[in-house]
Amino acid sequence: xxxxxxxxQGTFSRVISKKKSDFRLRLQKVPIVPGxxxxxxxxxxxxxxxxxxxxxxxxxxxxxxxxxxEALYAERLRLKAQKTNLFTSFRYKKDQKLWNQVHQxxxxxxxxxxxxxxxxSVIQHFAEEIGGHFHPKVYEFATHAVPWGFSWLxxxxxxxxxxxxxxxxxxxxxLHILGEVSTLQKLSKKGTILLVPTHQSNxxxxxxxxxxxxxxxxxxxxxxxxxxxxNPVLSFLMSRLGSYRVDRQKNNDIYRATLKNYSxxxxxxxxxxxxxxxxxxxxxxxxxxxxxxxxxxTALEAQIEGIRTQQPxxxxxxxxxxxxxxxxxxxxxxxxxxxxxxGKHKYIGIRDESWQITQIFGFFWKLFxxxxxxxxxxxxPMDVFGNPVDEEGRSMGPNDTVIxxxxxxxxxxxxxxxxxxxxxxxxxxxVRLVDRFHRENTVLTSHWVAFVLFEVLRKKYPDxxxxxxLRLSLPQRSLPLSDFLIxxxxxxQKLIQLASEGRLFLSEELSFSTEKWVRDGVxxxxxxxxxxxxxxxxxxxxxxxxxxxxxxxxxLSGYGLSLDEGKRNLMMMGQYDSQxxxx
Amino acid sequence: MTHRDFxxxxxxxxxxxxxxGLVLAHLASxxxxxxxxWLRSEEQAxxxxxxxxxxxAMAGLQLSExxxxxxxxxxxxxxxxxxxxxxxxxxxxxxxxQAVAHRLTGEELIIHATKGVEPGTLRRISEVLGDELxxxxxxxxxxxxxxxxxxxxxxxxxxxxxxxxxxxDAGEVLFSSDRFRIYRETDVIGVEWAxxxxxxxxxxxxxxxxxxxxxxxxAMLITLxxxxxxxxxxxxxxxxxxxxxxxxxxxxxxTCSPLSRNYTVGLRVARGEPLETVLAELGHVAEGVxxxxxxxxxxxxxxxxMPMTRGVYRLLSGEASVPEIVHDLMTR
Numbered sequence: 072x073x074x075x076x077x078x079x080q081g082t083f084s085r086v087i088s089k090k091k092s093d094f095r096l097r098l099q100k101v102p103i104v105p106g107x108x109x110x111x112x113x114x115x116x117x118x119x120x121x122x123x124x125x126x127x128x129x130x131x132x133x134x135x136x137x138x139x140x141e142a143l144y145a146e147r148l149r150l151k152a153q154k155t156n157l158f159t160s161f162r163y164k165k166d167q168k169l170w171n172q173v174h175q176x177x178x179x180x181x182x183x184x185x186x187x188x189x190x191x192s193v194i195q196h197f198a199e200e201i202g203g204h205f206h207p208k209v210y211e212f213a214t215h216a217v218p219w220g221f222s223w224l225x226x227x228x229x230x231x232x233x234x235x236x237x238x239x240x241x242x243x244x245x246l247h248i249l250g251e252v253s254t255l256q257k258l259s260k261k262g263t264i265l266l267v268p269t270h271q272s273n274x275x276x277x278x279x280x281x282x283x284x285x286x287x288x289x290x291x292x293x294x295x296x297x298x299x300x301x302n303p304v305l306s307f308l309m310s311r312l313g314s315y316r317v318d319r320q321k322n323n324d325i326y327r328a329t330l331k332n333y334s335x336x337x338x339x340x341x342x343x344x345x346x347x348x349x350x351x352x353x354x355x356x357x358x359x360x361x362x363x364x365x366x367x368x369t370a371l372e373a374q375i376e377g378i379r380t381q382q383p384x385x386x387x388x389x390x391x392x393x394x395x396x397x398x399x400x401x402x403x404x405x406x407x408x409x410x411x412x413x414g415k416h417k418y419i420g421i422r423d424e425s426w427q428i429t430q431i432f433g434f435f436w437k438l439f440x441x442x443x444x445x446x447x448x449x450x451x452p453m454d455v456f457g458n459p460v461d462e463e464g465r466s467m468g469p470n471d472t473v474i475x476x477x478x479x480x481x482x483x484x485x486x487x488x489x490x491x492x493x494x495x496x497x498x499x500x501x502v503r504l505v506d507r508f509h510r511e512n513t514v515l516t517s518h519w520v521a522f523v524l525f526e527v528l529r530k531k532y533p534d535x536x537x538x539x540x541l542r543l544s545l546p547q548r549s550l551p552l553s554d555f556l557i558x559x560x561x562x563x564q565k566l567i568q569l570a571s572e573g574r575l576f577l578s579e580e581l582s583f584s585t586e587k588w589v590r591d592g593v594x595x596x597x598x599x600x601x602x603x604x605x606x607x608x609x610x611x612x613x614x615x616x617x618x619x620x621x622x623x624x625x626x627l628s629g630y631g632l633s634l635d636e637g638k639r640n641l642m643m644m645g646q647y648d649s650q651x652x653x654x
Numbered sequence: 655m656t657h658r659d660f661x662x663x664x665x666x667x668x669x670x671x672x673x674x675g676l677v678l679a680h681l682a683s684x685x686x687x688x689x690x691x692w693l694r695s696e697e698q699a700x701x702x703x704x705x706x707x708x709x710x711a712m713a714g715l716q717l718s719e720x721x722x723x724x725x726x727x728x729x730x731x732x733x734x735x736x737x738x739x740x741x742x743x744x745x746x747x748x749x750x751x752q753a754v755a756h757r758l759t760g761e762e763l764i765i766h767a768t769k770g771v772e773p774g775t776l777r778r779i780s781e782v783l784g785d786e787l788x789x790x791x792x793x794x795x796x797x798x799x800x801x802x803x804x805x806x807x808x809x810x811x812x813x814x815x816x817x818x819x820x821x822x823d824a825g826e827v828l829f830s831s832d833r834f835r836i837y838r839e840t841d842v843i844g845v846e847w848a849x850x851x852x853x854x855x856x857x858x859x860x861x862x863x864x865x866x867x868x869x870x871x872x873a874m875l876i877t878l879x880x881x882x883x884x885x886x887x888x889x890x891x892x893x894x895x896x897x898x899x900x901x902x903x904x905x906x907x908x909t910c911s912p913l914s915r916n917y918t919v920g921l922r923v924a925r926g927e928p929l930e931t932v933l934a935e936l937g938h939v940a941e942g943v944x945x946x947x948x949x950x951x952x953x954x955x956x957x958x959x960m961p962m963t964r965g966v967y968r969l970l971s972g973e974a975s976v977p978e979i980v981h982d983l984m985t986r
Binding site for chain 2: 471
């Protein structure tokens, strides 16, 4: 690596011990770290009441008839399109009942109906649906089960399983957790953590939870899609692990405000949270170039409320986390979706295989049996404005200044929530988060092989736009291996330059000889997919799937590596070049 | 308390006692409780406080009792300021920002009045201030504002641009009067680049006037120059509409006049005077001279077509005379 791996901290070093017996030991003595989420059941009712009150206050200036009417219209459409099953019909009926009441209420003459009451019942309905629970026993079970599953799978799948005792495979060799590990651990005791990971695969959710466990952090709350709760097992577990329900189908202001207020209130209560700021998995394969500001902004609101109500630890810390996979389980369907979106073609749906248990099992089996690994980098922490935060939890400004957060939140002499100001602060936080994601990205050999091959092929067809280029025939997408190696060697220098400027990290394998890292990258890319992304022979290199090659190549977009030196100055992350390629 | 009440009762600091800095201090003094002006020279600070005037920077301007000048940075910031008006030349921007960073609390709003970019890096002033100061609430005041005319109380208007509406609120209250009107804008990038690029064009217009051509040539240069400004500004992330507003075309028209320093530089250099002599005799900073080289090099590297800027660059670097440049422009 260009950076030394952080030494595992505390219990972490025990958890990832190499000895088989230690795994057994751990199963008996899991160090459950208590945290504010353990209080959730105790304060749940009061918390939901506060959420409802804040949400109502937010609509005090609104025309309630219009507000409720719009919500009713949107909800009717949603319910009409919704398919129910045995486990979701109960919720569906509750929704129907509520909106029938609202409908009837709105039909009555103005004087006969209390719109405030109607709004209150809608907000309470949403708050109750969103609000999570936390049961320590279930948490204890889950924290046993997931690592046990991982350990079992690792040792069963590992090619080293036939080695003598004491030389068995360790999770440490597969999950590399780098970066600001110790700072994260320290800050979790000084304030509230909002962990914001990049999102490539549904595997991320399992992985992030596992990383939290490995780092001996207390449990985190997180927003989980309502669709996941339709699976009874997942629903049972998640609804008791502090997760709150997020229904992306609910497209109305009342719901959005309730959700945001819930997020604000749990952060205000000091409950660490996880939130994927990209809003969903990256379709293109690129690192997030835009983030959703709505939920991100709740960190700032929680900070203001925390200071105003004189909480002992009012600070909210934003911790970016970037995961690098050699292969992504859902790559084919994601890139298909991205291409149909940007190409405006009629989308031909591909079954999203990501949540089939057999697929997940297959993913980890291949991961563990192939000597492949996943790299997770905990990024530099930031405050709610995007300023860097030191280990002591202080916000650092330019020229070694220490920022007094409350002064930044003071307008005309008053510490207050100013919607326009706070939106702007959050927008800037989003910009800085995107920059941080790119800087914390660790480039793996597979990403770089895909990038170089794609770009060398592009040079052969400089006039082709993206969609024409993706339709190259097999002979067209082959190169003499020697040509590829020369290009790989030359472009490698650009990558080293970026790493030396602190704009990204390189994996250890990229410091090997060109031929060695190329072969490693080709091998890693070929592990998961049925169709080889990149194939290599004695004298040639080619791709059998242009879409997948583009997907893995896009991991290096956003750095302007594909552009001429001059044009790079004007490039912004997430931009497309004149021929429709992600720049 | 409304924002008007707050700003009418506020303490404002103006960094820099050039002509524009003093005029802004003068305007603000009618709308707030106290205005402090910081300048390097202790002697000049004492003179301003004693005479209520600074004839070298702005002849004829009589400052109110609310304005106090300071050469000590410590005393300037003592007790805190509600807003800081940054009116220093672009070349001093980063260094001065580094020097005052630890004196700011993050609560004060910053409005800068510098129409320039950092030489070499081409970072806009608000970016430089953002890099160096522990604050985010920044804005810019820019427009067709020849300081001497505003000092005389002639009707004029300007633009305050910021992504924070409270900065625009403050600017509106602090600087507006029945002779000076404020317009709000959110396109900070566009307003800053418009203020920078028109200086280059003003040098060009001055040079053209030196040849004694009539209005047709002038109109041609200004109009084509405007589209050049627009091309560059939009490439840098500004909005097209900003360049057609008071901060763009408005400022351009005022700057292409004999009252402008940049215009004067163009006029005198085109008449054959050495650039160094002109700048030394000017007594004020002509931002366009420093900007031209940086902008031209950037445009060249990034493939942005800027023939007028190229012409001004060639004139200032002594590569070509005005007739040669005009010939090149007409036959390209």
